[in-house]
Amino acid sequence: MGNMLGLCHVSKSFGGLVAVDNVSFTIEEGEIVGLLGPNGSGKTTVLNMISGSFRPTSGEIWYKATNISRMRAHDIVQVGIARTFQLVRVLGAFTCAQNVAAALAFHPGGAFGRAAVERIERLLDTVGLVLKADALASDLTYIDLKRLELARALALDPSVLLLDEWLAGLSGTELDDGIALIRSLRTQGLTILLVEHVMRAIRALCDRCIVLSSAVKIAEGATGDVLSDPRVVTSYLGSHDA
Numbered sequence: 143m144g145n146m147l148g149l150c151h152v153s154k155s156f157g158g159l160v161a162v163d164n165v166s167f168t169i170e171e172g173e174i175v176g177l178l179g180p181n182g183s184g185k186t187t188v189l190n191m192i193s194g195s196f197r198p199t200s201g202e203i204w205y206k207a208t209n210i211s212r213m214r215a216h217d218i219v220q221v222g223i224a225r226t227f228q229l230v231r232v233l234g235a236f237t238c239a240q241n242v243a244a245a246l247a248f249h250p251g252g253a254f255g256r257a258a259v260e261r262i263e264r265l266l267d268t269v270g271l272v273l274k275a276d277a278l279a280s281d282l283t284y285i286d287l288k289r290l291e292l293a294r295a296l297a298l299d300p301s302v303l304l305l306d307e308w309l310a311g312l313s314g315t316e317l318d319d320g321i322a323l324i325r326s327l328r329t330q331g332l333t334i335l336l337v338e339h340v341m342r343a344i345r346a347l348c349d350r351c352i353v354l355s356s357a358v359k360i361a362e363g364a365t366g367d368v369l370s371d372p373r374v375v376t377s378y379l380g381s382h383d384a
């Protein structure tokens with residue numbers, strides 16, 4: 143065990159708007175941590191800073207012993223952090239296998255030839271898409287699109303995975319399948335930071351939760367404790383996401 147990821151007094155402003163205000167937390171190896179909060183509270187901005195889409199206005203972000211605060215997104219992928227997006231991003235005109243191949247090509251340790259074919263098959267198998275390897279991404283159902291986006295993130299061979307509302311829009315058995323899939327990733331050694339609103343998923347998956355409200359961290363701790371914290375309950379009131 144050890145710290146995989148650490149935010150130290152991180153803030154982000156867009157012009158006059160403070161989207162993330164002096165947020166600190168750490169994530170240990172092998173944890174699944176939930177990042178919660180009402181719409182607009184700064185969750186995606188936190189993921190954007192960790193993954194290098196935005197630089198923090200102030201504060202530091204550490205991956206193990208490396209200060210990644212000022213690294214570019216491309217380099218942050220190389221150190222071992224991958225993400226999915228709140229709005230799914232895949233290549234619609236390509237097959238599932240081609241989508242994963244394109245992601246693999248981004249990784250310098252990535253495979254070629256026969257090894258690549260096997261790796262693509264294993265990744266599609268991990269996310270439950272192996273039978274749809276040759277289906278066009280544009281023909282996939284919503285859950286399968288999400289599976290494909292996850293396979294693309296896993297192709298980057300990350301140690302830390304950032305999921306931005308990956309389970310949103312799923313219900314019933316699809317949600318159960320999604321929860322089981324994320325749990326299986328932890329078993330494979332991944333450390334996961336999960337932005338999520340779906341309470342059933344949060345309770346089923348997260349060891350700990352961190353809660354943002356209006357850019358500020360208002361709670362952090364074991365999932366059960368955090369979800370019954372009166373400040374957290376209040377911050378979700380009036381929010382249809384809760």
Ligand SMILES: Nc1ncnc2c1ncn2[C@@H]1O[C@H](COP(=O)(O)OP(=O)(O)O)[C@@H](O)[C@H]1O
Nearest residue numbers: 156159161179180181182183184185186187188
């Ligand atoms: N690129 C951006 N430019 C300007 N404002 C932004 C940008 N990204 C996010 N914001 C603002 O920052 C705040 C937090 O947004 P976000 O991190 O997306 O919240 P959440 O993911 O918790 O819903 C919002 O007020 C949002 O409008």
Ligand SMILES: [Mg+2]
Nearest residue numbers: 185186187228
């Ligand atoms: Mg968001």
